[in-house]
Amino acid sequence: EEVEIKSLAAVPIIVNQKRNGAIVVDSAEEDAFDEDIVQILQNFAHVIGSLCYRTYMDFEHLYQKEQFKALFEYQKKFLDKMSLKDIYLNMISYAKTTLPFDRITIFSVDEKSHKTGTIVMCEGIDSDYFLNRTVPIDGKGLLTLSIMRNMPITRQGNNPSCLLSPDEKIHRGFNCLAVVPVIASGEDPQLAICVESEKLYKYGAHHMDLLKNIANVAGFAFARAQAYEEKEALASRDGLTGLYNHRTYMEMVEKEVHRTQRMGTKMGLLMTDIDKFKMVNDTYGHPVGDVVLRETSAIIAKEVRAGVDTVARYGGEEFGIMVVDADETVVEETAQRIRRAIEAKDFEIG
Numbered sequence: 001e002e003v004e005i006k007s008l009a010a011v012p013i014i015v016n017q018k019r020n021g022a023i024v025v026d027s028a029e030e031d032a033f034d035e036d037i038v039q040i041l042q043n044f045a046h047v048i049g050s051l052c053y054r055t056y057m058d059f060e061h062l063y064q065k066e067q068f069k070a071l072f073e074y075q076k077k078f079l080d081k082m083s084l085k086d087i088y089l090n091m092i093s094y095a096k097t098t099l100p101f102d103r104i105t106i107f108s109v110d111e112k113s114h115k116t117g118t119i120v121m122c123e124g125i126d127s128d129y130f131l132n133r134t135v136p137i138d139g140k141g142l143l144t145l146s147i148m149r150n151m152p153i154t155r156q157g158n159n160p161s162c163l164l165s166p167d168e169k170i171h172r173g174f175n176c177l178a179v180v181p182v183i184a185s186g187e188d189p190q191l192a193i194c195v196e197s198e199k200l201y202k203y204g205a206h207h208m209d210l211l212k213n214i215a216n217v218a219g220f221a222f223a224r225a226q227a228y229e230e231k232e233a234l235a236s237r238d239g240l241t242g243l244y245n246h247r248t249y250m251e252m253v254e255k256e257v258h259r260t261q262r263m264g265t266k267m268g269l270l271m272t273d274i275d276k277f278k279m280v281n282d283t284y285g286h287p288v289g290d291v292v293l294r295e296t297s298a299i300i301a302k303e304v305r306a307g308v309d310t311v312a313r314y315g316g317e318e319f320g321i322m323v324v325d326a327d328e329t330v331v332e333e334t335a336q337r338i339r340r341a342i343e344a345k346d347f348e349i350g
Contacts, residue, residue: 009033011041015052023048084225088121091193091218098210100202101195102174105130105163107143109190111226117147119164124196125171135164146179147189152208153179156201163194176202182215184222191215191222238313240290241297249312249320256324268331270321272300272338277317288349293317296342303338 005026013021023045025033088106095104103124109117118134139145141164146153155161155177160170176197181189193214197203236248244252253269260267274280274296281289293313300319301311310322321338323331 003028006030007032009038009041011038011045013045013052014049020049020052084222087218087221087225090221091214092121092123094214095193095195095211099195099207100197100199102198103127103171103196105143105194105196107147107192107194109137109147109188111190114188117144125173126169129169130163133164138165140165141168142177143179143192143194146181146192146194150181150183150187150189152181152212153177154203154208156203158200171196173198175200178203178208178211180208180211180215182219182222184219184226190226191218193218241294241313243297243301243319244310244312246312246314246320249310249314249322252310253320253322256322260324265325266327268323268326268328268334270323270331270335270338271314272319272321272335274317284349291349292347295345295347299341299345300338303341304334309334 006028007030008024008026010022010024012019013023023041025041027033091106092104095101101124103122103126105119106121107117108120114137116134116136119130119132122130135141135144137144137147139148141162142153142155143163156175158175160172160174161177162168162170174196176199177194178196179192179194182191182193184190193211195203195211236244238245256267259265274292277289277292280292297311297313297319300321304311304321304323308324310324312320312322314320321334323334326334
């Protein structure tokens with residue numbers, strides 16, 4: 001049976017200075033609600049609003065506590081000995097546990113020129129397009145601008161911006177972006193981490209604090225890993241030619257022998273030396289001999305498959321070349337190609 005409503009009272013429920021609902025009462029009687037009842041309703045609404053806000057803040061504090069607990073675990077990992085790739089992976093792993101995003105990007109500055117950089121890690125929307133892209137650090141994209149100015153950058157709103165350059169592929173669905181540079185040593189950034197989201201107004205001050213924590217810990221670990229890898233490189237390389245030294249070469253050969261036996265493939269080893277090299281040293285002096293060694297090394301390294309075959313200074317004027325996944329014909333062709341290239345070389349000493 002329908003009842004005719006003859007009086008009504010309503011008061012808003014305020015949570016954190018925003019209207020989040022209302023208490024509404026009605027009656028079939030006329031003038032059923034006086035000012036006292038309205039005041040009681042307002043008091044009731046105030047209690048509900050306060051409880052809602054306290055519940056929200058308790059949840060927010062618990063959530064942030066769990067995020068910083070994850071940060072502590074993230075920091076402990078970086079006390080372990082890690083490669084640079086391990087650092088990138090851990091940055092992404094921690095970000096996944098604490099930050100909402102639809103794409104995450106890690107940009108590494110070229111340590112020699114400091115004028116270009118490369119996307120070393122990218123996960124999410126269009127990640128295949130961005131991964132391993134190398135671009136100039138010219139500030140034409142938000143990520144490179146963050147590196148140039150050494151400052152965090154955020155963007156909110158449906159105004160898609162380029163990461164690297166104006167001619168790149170832009171995802172029109174992104175509404176939110178945050179970039180934080182990473183300083184490992186010195187004053188200039190060596191890395192930058194960027195997160196993007198399709199949801200609007202996603203990243204606030206708390207999210208930026210988390211990103212800065214990621215950057216601070218990663219910077220410390222990056223400096224340690226970089227120093228370690230440089231030390232390892234010095235221990236494994238010949239100081240004059242920059243090629244692998246004898247010890248490292250023999251270790252690599254042993255590993256490759258085991259791999260070829262396991263996979264049923266073939267490999268070849270070339271041994272070379274520079275004919276009459278003693279005469280060069282005796283006639284022109286050892287500094288000239290060093291130039292010949294360096295330039296010969298560069299020719300050999302250029303004539304093999306980069307990233308596949310291995311060249312080493314075996315000792316003195318002798319060089320070892322490991323040609324992998326190759327039969328006798330390929331090994332022979334490699335040897336002759338090296339010989340012809342050196343035969344055609346005129347050493348201009350001055």
